[in-house]
Amino acid sequence: MSHTCDKDQALYDELKLVINEKKKLRNPLIEILHKAQDIFGYLPVEVQMFVAEQLEISLSKVYGVVTFYNRFSMTPRGKYLINVCTGTACYVKGAPKLIQMLSEELKIGMGETTPDNMFTLSEVRCVGACSLAPVLVIDEETYGRLDTRKKVKEILNRYRG
Amino acid sequence: MSQNKRMDVLLCCGSGCISAGAKKLKEKIIELSKKHNIENEINIIETGCMGPCNLGPVMTIYPEGVFYQKVKVEDIQEIVEEHFIKGRPVKRLMSQGDNKVISEKKEVPFFQNQVKVALENCGYLNPEKIEEYIALDGYEALVTSILEKTPEEVIQEIKDSGLRGRGGGGFPTGVKWGFVQANKNKPKYVVCNADEGDPGAFMDRSLLEGDPHRVLEGMLIAAYAVGASKGFFYIRAEYPLAVVRIKNAIEQARESGLLGENIFGTDFSFDAEVRMGAGAFVCGEETALINSIMGMRGQPNPKPPYPANSGAWQKPTLVNNVETLANLPTIMRKGAKWFSSMGTETSKGTKVFALTGDIKNTGLVEVPMGISLNDLIFNIGGGMAEGKKFKGVQLGGPSGGCLTAEDLQTQIDYESLKAKGAMMGSGGVIVMDDTKCMVNVAKFFLEFTVDESCGKCVPCRVGLKQMYNILDNITKGKGKKGDIERLITLGESIQKLSLCGLGQSAPNPVLSTIKNFREEYEAHINDKMCPTCVCTDLYHIEIDKDKCIGCSLCSRKCPVTCITGSRTEKYTIAQVDCIKCGNCIEVCPVSAIDKIPGMSSEVLNIANNIEED
Ligand SMILES: Cc1cc2nc3c(=O)[nH]c(=O)nc-3n(C[C@H](O)[C@H](O)[C@H](O)COP(=O)(O)O)c2cc1C
Ligand code: SF4
Ligand code: SF4
Ligand code: FES
Numbered sequence: 001m002s003h004t005c006d007k008d009q010a011l012y013d014e015l016k017l018v019i020n021e022k023k024k025l026r027n028p029l030i031e032i033l034h035k036a037q038d039i040f041g042y043l044p045v046e047v048q049m050f051v052a053e054q055l056e057i058s059l060s061k062v063y064g065v066v067t068f069y070n071r072f073s074m075t076p077r078g079k080y081l082i083n084v085c086t087g088t089a090c091y092v093k094g095a096p097k098l099i100q101m102l103s104e105e106l107k108i109g110m111g112e113t114t115p116d117n118m119f120t121l122s123e124v125r126c127v128g129a130c131s132l133a134p135v136l137v138i139d140e141e142t143y144g145r146l147d148t149r150k151k152v153k154e155i156l157n158r159y160r161g
Numbered sequence: 162m163s164q165n166k167r168m169d170v171l172l173c174c175g176s177g178c179i180s181a182g183a184k185k186l187k188e189k190i191i192e193l194s195k196k197h198n199i200e201n202e203i204n205i206i207e208t209g210c211m212g213p214c215n216l217g218p219v220m221t222i223y224p225e226g227v228f229y230q231k232v233k234v235e236d237i238q239e240i241v242e243e244h245f246i247k248g249r250p251v252k253r254l255m256s257q258g259d260n261k262v263i264s265e266k267k268e269v270p271f272f273q274n275q276v277k278v279a280l281e282n283c284g285y286l287n288p289e290k291i292e293e294y295i296a297l298d299g300y301e302a303l304v305t306s307i308l309e310k311t312p313e314e315v316i317q318e319i320k321d322s323g324l325r326g327r328g329g330g331g332f333p334t335g336v337k338w339g340f341v342q343a344n345k346n347k348p349k350y351v352v353c354n355a356d357e358g359d360p361g362a363f364m365d366r367s368l369l370e371g372d373p374h375r376v377l378e379g380m381l382i383a384a385y386a387v388g389a390s391k392g393f394f395y396i397r398a399e400y401p402l403a404v405v406r407i408k409n410a411i412e413q414a415r416e417s418g419l420l421g422e423n424i425f426g427t428d429f430s431f432d433a434e435v436r437m438g439a440g441a442f443v444c445g446e447e448t449a450l451i452n453s454i455m456g457m458r459g460q461p462n463p464k465p466p467y468p469a470n471s472g473a474w475q476k477p478t479l480v481n482n483v484e485t486l487a488n489l490p491t492i493m494r495k496g497a498k499w500f501s502s503m504g505t506e507t508s509k510g511t512k513v514f515a516l517t518g519d520i521k522n523t524g525l526v527e528v529p530m531g532i533s534l535n536d537l538i539f540n541i542g543g544g545m546a547e548g549k550k551f552k553g554v555q556l557g558g559p560s561g562g563c564l565t566a567e568d569l570q571t572q573i574d575y576e577s578l579k580a581k582g583a584m585m586g587s588g589g590v591i592v593m594d595d596t597k598c599m600v601n602v603a604k605f606f607l608e609f610t611v612d613e614s615c616g617k618c619v620p621c622r623v624g625l626k627q628m629y630n631i632l633d634n635i636t637k638g639k640g641k642k643g644d645i646e647r648l649i650t651l652g653e654s655i656q657k658l659s660l661c662g663l664g665q666s667a668p669n670p671v672l673s674t675i676k677n678f679r680e681e682y683e684a685h686i687n688d689k690m691c692p693t694c695v696c697t698d699l700y701h702i703e704i705d706k707d708k709c710i711g712c713s714l715c716s717r718k719c720p721v722t723c724i725t726g727s728r729t730e731k732y733t734i735a736q737v738d739c740i741k742c743g744n745c746i747e748v749c750p751v752s753a754i755d756k757i758p759g760m761s762s763e764v765l766n767i768a769n770n771i772e773e774d
Contacts (some may be wrong), residue, residue: 001538026474027455029457030456031437065456071440072304089589091605092591116424125360125440126361126362127364127399129399130361130364131177132214133518140401144180
């Protein structure tokens, strides 16, 4: 495998195991890409090439799927992905203000990563915790009713450690 | 429920209560009951969402049925020592009625006017245990359907019940089943649509997390009726717990012989698996969803052919929504007559709604079809939060419409809502108070649909973008005469010409806000003024010199240093430089700073000069 360096080898091995397990499902491409993103943190072209080779499908098919779905990312992300909900309930309860506060606190814009690679700021459409709006999700932890700067700072500090 | 313990503690572990700290309560209960040596007497059960998310964390204690709300870790000691040990429930944690404390869950006003069918068990059982579901009559409907009824009889029962699809379209479920059954091509598939793309709706999530076996049983009944041998749960990736719960339910059902070859010794064989979405709203549309299950880009196909005839891998495929499936076990158990006795002429049974926005009781409710919007919002929903004034309610998400105070008497059924320019949709009810700008709300929805358009057809891809640009200009003070008419013409042609439901319904929020709040559009366009001070370019911030005490706080907090003055002169904002971050409003100790609708005269002058050049 020409496109792997030693450091990544372990990750590719892990992905290969996943692929072998999922291969028996019918059309498992999206399932595999989910796992690949979990493993690598994002989906660079090299990983897409690897998946294409393993599944014996064209790179353009893999690329087409990766670019279609919002959840797949081709750019590296920080250690923590902050997903701010921009669903309707959160919008009504002040998501724009929440985004403004986050971006002032982190000094980055939507879609960007902090220089120390700690946080990436990103949006999602509704995480189904609408009664707690406005909401953000870090990893799988949901935080609700984020309507003051104090609460926002408190949460960020937990991750800054 | 109980394994013969003295008490059952049903702790709500829906998403709302978990983020409000439910898990910490559990740890504390365990810690203290160990300390007092009563750990063998109480049974702690983590349930799915009980509904009243704004009161979370909540718990119900049996045998009494006592309902506690907004419980904090510090309260647990009192609950354990007073209630669990001495049998004296803690009154201050109960719902406080007008002149009495309400102890029992069934008497709390939020629950009183509800009728639970799909949500029957949500909040009453441990969703990870098949035994608990079975103890509450679970899988009984499946057994009797398979052993005592022919597929035709099951289909007839569902037709008679009047059940219509809860995923938004409202198509009669039994009729759709009839199409799939009539097609003799094999194998056939059943797909549970758990994409729940409508932002502001979370009923499907709560069902999957809170009562997964019910959804699975529903799928099995449907599969038996139409003759399918394989099922898929298409669950959006934003719902990881739902994925875990359904996978667990499938596993348990397999071990119990409810899935697999020759179920109950008959020749009905069926198995199911989970497929995850990857964040695309259009994948909720059934043909796009099927493409996504097949590992492709989730773009819709023209219909016909309908999935009933040519769906997954070109085979007959039944697509049903989570809530539709969740209704089936109860209908089969209690009968079509019972179900159709609830509701209106055209819309039978109950519907789950997610109440959100500026409403007091946010959460999940299930009510009979036919009740009025007024009852739903002001009775069960408890009315507006913090004494705010009702302005509008958005039903049906980005495909739906916005109704006003005048429409509150409308009864909730598929046809009545449609006649008013809104729709049932999946059941998201977003209540808005009078601080909301309706032009901005319309722009918000359009931004969503522009973003989510799959790009396959021109009216949706290009037309929506044009509508968005017009709206964007209006909210930035660049609206022109005739913009409203242009929006209407564009909207109506996009409705007619788009390939799938996304494009066909995307103009609805714009058209309905124009219809109901036209004067707000006119204020933005003609007077360059946002009456609610939401659109940044169409209001300005002013300091009231009579109130200002000259403390200079605002000036120090202003990121662009556009506030100047002194203790004697008081402070003023240089309007041209102000970026309207609102920091000054937040810090002013005497509330001397406020938003004023309309552009400031300085900015207006400059804007006019630029136009003249
Ligand atoms: C753009 C678009 C999005 C949709 N999203 C969903 C969804 O999230 N969940 C759902 O059940 N149905 C959704 N639908 C409706 C489905 O296409 C389909 O009608 C439904 O799943 C059928 O199930 P039912 O008859 O049980 O309602 C959507 C339709 C369109 C056009
Ligand atoms: S209407 Fe929009 S979402 Fe639907 S197929 Fe056309 S471009 Fe795609
Ligand atoms: S913060 Fe308020 S009181 Fe203080 S200078 Fe500013 S406007 Fe005046
Ligand atoms: S709209 Fe934000 S969680 Fe649903």
